[in-house]
Amino acid sequence: MLAEHREFDAETIKICAIPVEYYRIGTDPQTFVHATLLLMQGRDEATRSELNAAVLEVLSAALPEVGSITVQDVQMNRASYAKRLAGP
Numbered sequence: 001m002l003a004e005h006r007e008f009d010a011e012t013i014k015i016c017a018i019p020v021e022y023y024r025i026g027t028d029p030q031t032f033v034h035a036t037l038l039l040m041q042g043r044d045e046a047t048r049s050e051l052n053a054a055v056l057e058v059l060s061a062a063l064p065e066v067g068s069i070t071v072q073d074v075q076m077n078r079a080s081y082a083k084r085l086a087g088p
């Protein structure tokens, strides 16, 4: 979904899932997914809200049994962002 979104260059998207061994949440069922969308700074709040909502929609559709699904965006500083790709 993000790969097709106008806001992104698909080649720059990285996705990971990190399981949490021990946790407790305040609502039942006791299962959760929290997504953090690391975004290069510069997008306005409406765009960030749209992206978070789109991720929430996809996760909700894929994981209907999960008790809590949340999405936050975190803006990265473009000026200090460092990147290295392997290859020629």
Ligand SMILES: O=C(O)C/C(=C\C=C(/O)C(=O)O)C(=O)O
Pocket (backbone or CB within 6 Å): 007, 008, 009, 012, 038, 039, 040, 041, 083
């Ligand atoms: O530097 C870039 O704009 C591309 C990039 C990451 C981009 C995002 O995270 C973004 O669009 O929010 C990269 O890692 O090369």
